[in-house]
Amino acid sequence: MKKINFHLKEYLERRKRSVDAALRRWIPAEDEFPPQVHRTMRYSVFAGGKRLRPILALAAAEAVGGTARDVLPLACALELIHTYSLIHDDLPAMDNDDLRRGKPTSHKVFGEAMAILAGDGLLTEAFHLLTRADLMKNISPLRRLQAICRIARAAGSLGMIGGQAMDIATQGRKIKPPLLEYIHTHKTGALIAASVGAGAIAGGASLRQWKALEGYGERLGWSFQIVDDLLDERGEMKQLGKAVRKDRAKGKATYPGILGIAESQRKAEELVQEALSFLRPFNGRAHPLRAIANFILERTN
């Protein structure tokens, strides 16, 4: 296991570099008119981040025999959607956060109007990247449409936005585990699952492969959010790059808050085991997905 983790670290770093390079190339430059909005968009995209969603999409595509190169624009689109959701989530009317990834949040630096517009711009740019005629030429148009649909569904009001809406609507209220599960699986889990699912579709997955990888992605996404809550509860601000124990301060429902730390840890581990079980039919090409699942439990930021 140690050996795998060592490889994983290099793998993640290599992948992050290639995603970053692609993002730099494909997002409008800072001096593109109007510079105000493009500076704001790029600020948040390049404020750090593990690029987990793009890396999952690339790994899922490779697990079914696709190539990372062909799926790179889709991977980048997922990061743009993730970034837009953070910008809007941090707004004063939403979570009102001043710090993200160790840096002042978008609206703190550029003002609320520009932060709203930059978020809108990143979301729209994601779908532009997904449909540009000069990119992803090796993926059939039908598969591209399917992959985009998968992403749009996950990012929309029946997915991520639905989760965020309930997260805000229930703030300060005592909620029961099923509603917390809804919030977790939608706010964070939906886009993570869609990263795996859309990557698999674009990579050429058969229906059976796609279903298995969706099962993996769903468990992975859910456990990711539980670990996020645990880190918020136990973490140190320096390591996380954002304020900690904010969830509790805001009266947000969290897994540790409802079920306790030990039970939350157990639940996250169980989900990771389930995620891994979906990968059984896959050969060594799914190894990065296996290593990432184990990594979820060990991450510290």
Next chain:
Amino acid sequence: MKKINFHLKEYLERRKRSVDAALRRWIPAEDEFPPQVHRTMRYSVFAGGKRLRPILALAAAEAVGGTARDVLPLACALELIHTYSLIHDDLPAMDNDDLRRGKPTSHKVFGEAMAILAGDGLLTEAFHLLTRADLMKNISPLRRLQAICRIARAAGSLGMIGGQAMDIATQGRKIKPPLLEYIHTHKTGALIAASVGAGAIAGGASLRQWKALEGYGERLGWSFQIVDDLLDERGEMKQLGKAVRKDRAKGKATYPGILGIAESQRKAEELVQEALSFLRPFNGRAHPLRAIANFILERTN
């Protein structure tokens, strides 16, 4: 001319009804979980509106031999994008408007957080509609991708969002005509032009037809915004359903403000004539597009 206008009125009403019925069918229902966000989304979509962008997309598709039925989801997607842009534009951090189409704006009714999320949800739902496997089956996947790309480009930071960003960034500043032209052609013109352009692509346009219709759409969109400014300057609040002379009160640059009313009127008329000239190669199927161009100059709301 009178005769055409009479027919146009019926045509617009019939089309509006079919777009409205499709929107009701395709946007998640009010009681879909979470109801908070779906109520907010539907409130703004069904708060009125002429459905100009969808109607233009349908008319452009028909002008090149396509059918309205096949392009209806694309037409609806354009209205969702338009509506999201209005919700975000009305936010306190942006234009801070309390009234839109004669009704309280989204954030006034549902609060800022839900208005931001509903806008995000509508934008995302647009791309979901554009890619759903059960819709637009008669349009080739490649044409669908091209049409979506055309829309994403127009709605993004190099299009509509860029125009909005400059509109806000220049508030209270004296600006020169070229920058005002940028704001007009991007804030409003880009999505109107894309409605025509994407409708044409989805309708099966040849490259030559598509270019002509893009020329039409570009002039139409620009003249539309000039007329909007003129209406704001002269209009009555009752007829417009929103506060008037707000542009001036906010120190916004407008065509009448920079060039005067007479010169603005002349410019709008000139653009409509140019728009019409692009339709010369088309037969009677482009008649609705011709009538709409004339209507732009006569509209009172």
